[in-house]
Amino acid sequence: MSYLDFDLPGELIEQDIYGARLHFDGTCIEIKKPYRIAVLVSRTRFDHFLLGKAEEVGARIVQGRRVSALDRDRDGARVMVGKDSYRGRIIIGSDGFHSVTARYVRRKHRKNEYGICVASRIPDDAVAMDIHDVVDIHFGVAGEGYGWVFPHKGHFSVGIGGSASQLGSPKAAMRRFLASTGLPTDVKMQGFPIPAGGVRRDIVADRLLLAGDAAGFVDAFTGEGIAYAIRSGQLAGEVAATALESGSCCVRGLDPYRVRCEREFGRDLRYSLHSARLMHRFSGLFLRLMASDAEILGRYLEVPARRSSYQKYLAWLLPRIPCYAARLIFS
């Protein structure tokens, strides 16, 4: 929200979130912060609002048509949409996980470089849980990933997400998760792939920049990517404008985009990947510590709230692990 140069209308915000309730292996802990750490929105309404904002400042919106290929030469760039095409000078590819534009920049994701989510929308009256201003997170239910129950307006968003290389049958894992939390299992489920951030990927080619999921900018530990999609889109726009002014739209002219993404959030995405791998490699220890100690979870919540970074969090946590582990064993 702090990246946007306008406010979100109140009616878009379905729930203000102040904390998290974390479950692991029969242990549960809930932490609330004195400040808001997140808001919950529904994507159709939120995305539609953002699209309207883009149109207000002059973007021309063409909906319902898919880009099938790109063509670039010394004078400009062209996107093919069926038999039609649109010509411009620089393309910013923000076409999500299955990006067509990314094919012109980098190789496909390997299986250990993306995750799978299965999500459902369950009406309020089918959920007998007392959750309002916190998110409910369950570790140990989806391989290296987690299950979630998020309270929206009139419904709960419920799902699981984990590494594609580990989550054997995502829908079966989702059904087990629903059953274990007492939620209805005969719900409509939708599966989505999601890139893991922190993996080195090319994001710039001649007359072409990748932003958001197309560039792989997603927190590998939480699966959050909206903030990175917004920020990388802004940076891509700024760098494209400078490149157009200088007339240098080749890789070298656009490279400042890679540098600025790296400087602003690239390092933190790498730390999120290391954290995810470390925490899941030693999940018994890390997750038990997180689910049993208010300070460990409380400090972590400052990361998604953008008051701290993974780097700072790990620098704080790692030297304290022996002490926390000893406390856990003796308690």
Ligand SMILES: Cc1cc2nc3c(=O)[nH]c(=O)nc-3n(C[C@H](O)[C@H](O)[C@H](O)COP(=O)(O)OP(=O)(O)OC[C@H]3O[C@@H](n4cnc5c(N)ncnc54)[C@H](O)[C@@H]3O)c2cc1C
């Ligand atoms: C189940 C689930 C839950 C999530 N929850 C959260 C969360 O709570 N918080 C968070 O921060 N992130 C969350 N994420 C991640 C977040 O959704 C993404 O990181 C974010 O949407 C990326 O934005 P984007 O604009 O790059 O891509 P997208 O939102 O995927 O948008 C890509 C757009 O490009 C269009 N498109 C694709 N191909 C073409 C084509 N060939 N031609 C034309 N258009 C095309 C698509 O129709 C779409 O409109 C979640 C992801 C999943 C799967």
